[in-house]
Amino acid sequence: MSESKSESKPENQTPQKIPLAVAIAGVGLLVGGGVAALWFLWKQQPSAQLPSGTTLVPNEALMSISLSTDSREWEKLRQFGTPESQAWFDEQLLTLRDRLLSDNGYNYQEDIEPWVGKEITIAFLPPIPVEVSESEGEGETANSDGEGEPEQNGEENAETPSLSGIPRGNQSIVLLLPIANASRAQQVLENAPTPQSGAWTTREYKGVEIKENPGTDSDLYAVTVLDGKFLAVANSRYGIDRTVDTYKGALSLADLPNAGKIWQKLEGDRAFARLFVNIPVASAVASLNRQNARIDEIAKLQPNQGLAATATIENDGIAFDSAMWRRPKSERTYSVENKAKMMADRLPAAMSIAIVGSNLQGLWNDYVAEIDVNPIAVINPQWLRTAIKTTTNLDLEQDLLSWMAGEFALAMIPPAEDNASTFPASVVLMVQASDVKAGEETLAKLDERMQEAYQFKLSRETIGDRELVTWQSPQSSLIVTRGWLDGNVAFLSVGAPLADRIVPKPQTSLRTNTLFQSTVPAQPTPSNGYVFIDVENLLALNAPELRLPTQQGAFLDAIRAIGLRMAVENDRTLRHHLFVRLKQAGEALPLPPAQPDRPPSSESGSPTTPTPENNN
Known part of the structure; x- marks a missing residue:
C-alpha cells in the first residue's frame, strides 16, 4: 500500500529505486501490452487505494500513469522475454536514462535515489483544447463512498479551467516525484546543474516559485516543489501552471465521479504500475485522426467516465486488474x-x-x-x-x-x-x-x-x-x-x-x-x-x-x-482481468554506467532552486 510521501526516511532505510528514466520507459511497456496503468492520492486525506499524486493531476488530463521505483520489480521485468526483446528493452531504458538524467548533469544514485518516494506519476495533458465543462458529471467529485456529489471547495473549483492555453499539437507532460526525504531533496535541488541552454530563470505563479530553462515552448523544462511533498516537472508552462492550479484546489483526476470507489475494487497492494484514463478527454484526443471529427461533441457525448487499472509483476508474466465505469448521469447503461x-x-x-x-x-x-x-x-x-x-x-x-x-x-x-x-x-x-x-x-x-x-x-x-x-x-x-x-x-x-x-x-x-x-x-x-x-x-x-x-x-x-x-x-461498471504470460530470457545484465555529455555544473550565481520548505 502507498505510504505518506511527506515522511522522511533514514538513508539506510530508503527502499531500492530504479533511475527515473527507467520508470518512464514502463509507459511504453504498459501501453504496448494492450492494456495497459495507474493512480494517486487524495488532496487532504490520502487514500491507500489511490496512487500517490492523483490530486495534483489536472482533471482535464487524458491519462496518468504511476510506476514503482523499486529496482527489484524492474529487474524482474527485465528478465522476461527473449534475448532479442530483452536487448531492445534495455536499449530503450538506457536512451531514456541518458536523455532525462545524464545529459542534464544528473546521476540517479547520487541525485534522485536518496529522496524519491515509492511511486512516480506521469500525467498527459491534451494537445488540443477539449471543452469538458458540459460533460455529464462535471462539477462533481467522489466522496469517501465513491458517489458523485457537488464540489464545494471554493470558487476555483466551480468551473472547469479553459484549455485555450494549450499549444495545438504539443503534448504537455507532467512528472510528479514524491519526496520521501525532504532534507536530501533540498540538497540536490539547491545544487541543480545549469541547463545546456543557459542559466535558470525563475517566476512566481499563484505564490509558487517555478524554475525554468530559457528554452522555447517546444523545449521548455519547468520545475517546482509543492508543499514539500512533490517535485513537479513539466515540458510546458501550461502543464506546470495547471499542476499548481490543482495544488491550490482546482479539480483533479481524483475528483472525477466514483474514482475512489472504483479504486477500492482493484488489486493494488502489490501493484508495479497503475493507470487512469479520463475517457471523455482521451476519446476526443484519439479522434484527431478521424476526418471531420467533432472533438468537443465526442467529449460531451461519451457515456464512459474512466478506465482504471493496476499491473502486478508475477513470476511468469504481468497481471492486470481493471475497471471501466459510466458517468453518473449517463442514460446509457450496461x-x-x-x-x-x-x-x-x-x-x-x-x-x-x-x-x-x-x-x-x-x-x-x-x-x-x-x-x-x-x-x-x-x-x-x-x-x-x-x-x-x-x-x-x-x-x-x-x-x-x-x-x-x-x-x-x-x-x-x-x-x-x-x-x-x-x-x-x-x-x-x-x-x-x-x-x-x-x-x-x-x-x-x-x-x-x-x-x-x-x-x-x-x-x-x-x-x-x-x-x-x-x-x-x-x-x-x-x-x-x-x-x-x-x-x-x-x-x-x-x-x-x-x-x-x-x-x-x-x-x-x-x-x-x-x-x-x-x-x-x-x-x-x-x-x-x-x-x-x-x-x-x-x-x-x-x-x-x-x-x-x-x-x-x-x-x-x-x-x-x-x-x-x-x-x-x-449497470455502470465493467471489470476485466488480463494476464500476459511471458517467456523467460534469464537474468539481465547490469545496465552500463551513464556517459553524460557534460559534468554537473558547480557554477554559482544561478537563481535559487525551489526547495521542499519554501512553497508552503
Missing part, C-alpha cells in the same frame, strides 16, 4: 449479462485464438449505439451492412443478428496434423440461437444465394446425428462448412477442414488445455466473456497475414499467451 459458460466445451483444445461472449446481438447493438463517440472503432456499421447485403442479399440486423442473442465464440484453430488443404488454419463462428426456426430459414436462404449467385457447389454429409452443409467455390479455393450443434448452436467454419473436430463435440475441449487454464484468469465469475490467444501457436501458423516488422515481431515473440476475462459488475 446490460448485466454474464452467461459465457459453455463455449470452452465446444471448442477443441488446440487453439490459436478464442473470443467468447454472452450475447452477439447485444454486443453489436452496444457497438452501433456508441460508434459516434468511439474513436478507435475498427468496423463501420454501414459498410458492414452494405457488404453483407450486396454479397448475400441478407439484412445484417433483421435476417442474421435477430436470432443471435445467445452465447457466441469466434476462434482461429490450427489445422489437424493430416491437413491437406492450403489453408494455414480454420476460422469458426459459433452462435447459440435465440430463435432456431428463424436461424434455419436464414441459413437456407444463404445456401440458395451462394449456389445461384456464385455457383458454389453444395454438398451434405452426416456426422453422428448432425447434417452438415459444405459450400465449395468453382475453383475449390474456398470451402465453407455450416451446421448445428446440440440443436440450438449454429456454426460456420472457413479454411482448413474442421467439422469432424467439433461435431458432435471435441474429443478434448479447450477447457482441458493447460495453457488456457493457467492463462485466462479465473475471475471475475460469472463472466460476460473471455479471450485466449496462444501466441506461440499463432506465430507457428506462418500465415503471411501474421508477419510483422522485425521489431514488432521480436516483441510479440516474447509473449507465450494472453488471457482476458470480463464481467458486467453492475
Whole structure:
C-alpha cells in the first residue's frame, strides 16, 4: 500500500529505486501490452487505494500513469522475454536514462535515489483544447463512498479551467516525484546543474516559485516543489501552471465521479504500475485522426467516465486488474449479462485464438449505439451492412443478428496434423440461437444465394446425428462448412477442414488445455466473456497475414499467451482481468554506467532552486 510521501526516511532505510528514466520507459511497456496503468492520492486525506499524486493531476488530463521505483520489480521485468526483446528493452531504458538524467548533469544514485518516494506519476495533458465543462458529471467529485456529489471547495473549483492555453499539437507532460526525504531533496535541488541552454530563470505563479530553462515552448523544462511533498516537472508552462492550479484546489483526476470507489475494487497492494484514463478527454484526443471529427461533441457525448487499472509483476508474466465505469448521469447503461459458460466445451483444445461472449446481438447493438463517440472503432456499421447485403442479399440486423442473442465464440484453430488443404488454419463462428426456426430459414436462404449467385457447389454429409452443409467455390479455393450443434448452436467454419473436430463435440475441449487454464484468469465469475490467444501457436501458423516488422515481431515473440476475462459488475461498471504470460530470457545484465555529455555544473550565481520548505 502507498505510504505518506511527506515522511522522511533514514538513508539506510530508503527502499531500492530504479533511475527515473527507467520508470518512464514502463509507459511504453504498459501501453504496448494492450492494456495497459495507474493512480494517486487524495488532496487532504490520502487514500491507500489511490496512487500517490492523483490530486495534483489536472482533471482535464487524458491519462496518468504511476510506476514503482523499486529496482527489484524492474529487474524482474527485465528478465522476461527473449534475448532479442530483452536487448531492445534495455536499449530503450538506457536512451531514456541518458536523455532525462545524464545529459542534464544528473546521476540517479547520487541525485534522485536518496529522496524519491515509492511511486512516480506521469500525467498527459491534451494537445488540443477539449471543452469538458458540459460533460455529464462535471462539477462533481467522489466522496469517501465513491458517489458523485457537488464540489464545494471554493470558487476555483466551480468551473472547469479553459484549455485555450494549450499549444495545438504539443503534448504537455507532467512528472510528479514524491519526496520521501525532504532534507536530501533540498540538497540536490539547491545544487541543480545549469541547463545546456543557459542559466535558470525563475517566476512566481499563484505564490509558487517555478524554475525554468530559457528554452522555447517546444523545449521548455519547468520545475517546482509543492508543499514539500512533490517535485513537479513539466515540458510546458501550461502543464506546470495547471499542476499548481490543482495544488491550490482546482479539480483533479481524483475528483472525477466514483474514482475512489472504483479504486477500492482493484488489486493494488502489490501493484508495479497503475493507470487512469479520463475517457471523455482521451476519446476526443484519439479522434484527431478521424476526418471531420467533432472533438468537443465526442467529449460531451461519451457515456464512459474512466478506465482504471493496476499491473502486478508475477513470476511468469504481468497481471492486470481493471475497471471501466459510466458517468453518473449517463442514460446509457450496461446490460448485466454474464452467461459465457459453455463455449470452452465446444471448442477443441488446440487453439490459436478464442473470443467468447454472452450475447452477439447485444454486443453489436452496444457497438452501433456508441460508434459516434468511439474513436478507435475498427468496423463501420454501414459498410458492414452494405457488404453483407450486396454479397448475400441478407439484412445484417433483421435476417442474421435477430436470432443471435445467445452465447457466441469466434476462434482461429490450427489445422489437424493430416491437413491437406492450403489453408494455414480454420476460422469458426459459433452462435447459440435465440430463435432456431428463424436461424434455419436464414441459413437456407444463404445456401440458395451462394449456389445461384456464385455457383458454389453444395454438398451434405452426416456426422453422428448432425447434417452438415459444405459450400465449395468453382475453383475449390474456398470451402465453407455450416451446421448445428446440440440443436440450438449454429456454426460456420472457413479454411482448413474442421467439422469432424467439433461435431458432435471435441474429443478434448479447450477447457482441458493447460495453457488456457493457467492463462485466462479465473475471475471475475460469472463472466460476460473471455479471450485466449496462444501466441506461440499463432506465430507457428506462418500465415503471411501474421508477419510483422522485425521489431514488432521480436516483441510479440516474447509473449507465450494472453488471457482476458470480463464481467458486467453492475449497470455502470465493467471489470476485466488480463494476464500476459511471458517467456523467460534469464537474468539481465547490469545496465552500463551513464556517459553524460557534460559534468554537473558547480557554477554559482544561478537563481535559487525551489526547495521542499519554501512553497508552503
